[in-house]
Amino acid sequence: MRRMTPEEIARRNEYLRKREKRERIKDEIGHGFCVVFCSPLSIALRLLAIVSKVIGYMSSLGLIYGVYCGYKVIEAWNKGMEINNSNVKNIFIFLLLPFAAYFIFYVSDKLSFYFYTKL
Numbered sequence: 001m002r003r004m005t006p007e008e009i010a011r012r013n014e015y016l017r018k019r020e021k022r023e024r025i026k027d028e029i030g031h032g033f034c035v036v037f038c039s040p041l042s043i044a045l046r047l048l049a050i051v052s053k054v055i056g057y058m059s060s061l062g063l064i065y066g067v068y069c070g071y072k073v074i075e076a077w078n079k080g081m082e083i084n085n086s087n088v089k090n091i092f093i094f095l096l097l098p099f100a101a102y103f104i105f106y107v108s109d110k111l112s113f114y115f116y117t118k119l
Helices: 006-060 063-079 085-118
Strands: none
Touching (some): 063 085
16 A cells, blocks of 8 residues: 655645535535424324324224124125115224225324434
């Protein structure tokens, strides 16, 4: 390995100083971007999490009715009767809505925490 000349050392030091300055400026811009965008996004996602949690709680009360509608549809199908479409819609609404609301709550809560910690 050959030794570096003083001119090469000076050029290398100048390059390192400029690179550190560029990285510092990028970090400052990135932090400013996070403060401007991440804090409102964190607040909005937290509100979405709260609303979806409340919707999940309220719609979970309808699980029993969804199971009842499912029972009515299965009984009608077994007897060979015509299936009422409103009962099928009720099954999907009352059985899937609580789980969808809890999934939205979980995802928005994790994203909210992520954006909160980025600050």
